[in-house]
Amino acid sequence: MITVSQLFIYPIKSLAGIPLNISEVVKGGFKYDRVLMISEPDGTFITARQFPELLKLKTAIVNNSIVVSTLNNESIAIQFDEFIETNEPTEVWGNHFTSHIAPIRLNQFFSHILQKNVQLRWIGTNLTRRTKRYPQTPVSFADGYPYLLLNEASFNHLQQRCSEKLDIQQFRSNIIIQGALPFAEDGWKTIKIGDVIFDIVKPCSRCVLTTFNINTAKPLANNEPLNTLRHFRTDEQGEIDFGMNMIARNVGSISIDDPVEIIERQPAKKYIKSFPENNQFNHKQCNITFENNTIKGNQQQTILEQLEQHNITIPYSCRVGICGKCAVVLKEGKVNPLTQSAIKRNHHILACSCIPEGDINIELIKKPQ
Template structure:
């Protein structure tokens, strides 16, 4: 009889524990589900950057407009220029020529102003460039091709001499030119919708916006002997105030009236090892080497696609166009799981 009572007590205890576990699990699931449907304030905008020439120095701005084609402020547009080899059209970046990160540019009144260290500023009249009508077909990532207007001999010589390579031309992207960049290849991402790209949106790598956070930068620097800056990671939008790697869980982001959809983590390459001040690549391959120790893509489709390319930041596209500025609060909707 005593044994029977003991068994009953054990059974009741097990049932009670199961109930508590089930109830707790449901609460956690409900919380996560609710959180993913709500706009949650996570921090403020600390920096905004536009990169007129692909792989070159950014223009730091107080505000820009989030558009379908990327960040824009007055005549400044993101990555509408690229440097290519004349005969092949193959583009070149700071991955091959690190000193490109010190090429400065600005656009105003239809004039591109460009300068390299040790040389006076050079001006290119973009109206004349378009009127001249000479185009070159650029070969971009995944061998996709896109036309751009040739910006002329003077700027071509300046940049070719600077990178110490002959026959490089600066191209200007404009709506209406030929492009094969209709979408991002499905095999590059996990199971999320792939945004359409038939838009002549400049010479961007993969997406109009790259967003990174101060806390994630700090988490990387805590593991490095020689600290790096956010310029090593070249974001469009830089946010402070949230937890490290919080961006892994973002589904959408809202800043003022601007609404962006986060659709892919940003996998990193040797460009992160280029010192943004010296224009030299790190001999220690940092911070890329350290990131590979703890920020590789999770096992599965992403891991197979990206292999040893670590994750830092998130790519986003525009849902609702609007201006944003430094100091604004950023709100996000969360996904149930990271990535």
């Protein structure tokens, strides 16, 4: 029998999650799930992709308030009735909608942690954000869809192939199931859990956030688990998938040990298989040369990661090959792109999505001030 083994909510986008025994399905996702988000003053979202230290901030639900705690035992309680009533422009991955801005005391708390001016935002009770493919479906501050399902057997299959110790919470799923075969979820279209029917929209494309240890906020070696996943979960567009995005047809509740009923199936998405020989990754060293400087690099991590390890900063935003801010010019050598969009015209490549195949010479692009 396929059943629910774990449930999680993430009250503030990119902060630590909360395990639950039962969760309420409401409009926009699980109750309290990603109803708050840290943003730039102009409303552009901020995540642990840029500030991995956010992963170390703990959250709790106390008397309808969300309490945030730091490793230094500092804490702050967030009351929803404190937020400004006006609807302010907000953006998540190009999706534009409105939200409510927190009072100064809350904004100062997070600005102090991140050492930059930021705002805390609440999605509000009247959700104005909609999923791109299902305009009738409201969604909170989640990346794209209200629910993310993960199969324990699929995770265990990944762990067997991966050289680094993984934690299933790295994938920030809401619903984790057990009892299914590895990647059986690829062929599901509609499922029922408890009294709620879910439609599986698409496989979830994974990004650099999955490579961070959730306790230390430090990146795992070798760009794992993306480095392993790309060998058997890369689609024809170069996206790396793991887990399934879902929407709910109705409200209700689901609990640990609830059975998962497969109502309708569909053909599974096809992936490009390119397993490395003996399932071992290339650990050879290489040189990365730029502006008459050379650093010792490797053939496991992205160029951006390796530059950062040598205290060399270049502009970036998304770290997943979307914004294009980390582009450099490849003058000599070859790179292994993690996505198709990582290779641009005129020898431009994205440092966040390219791994050296050997010695390379790059030119850092000077950005206008």
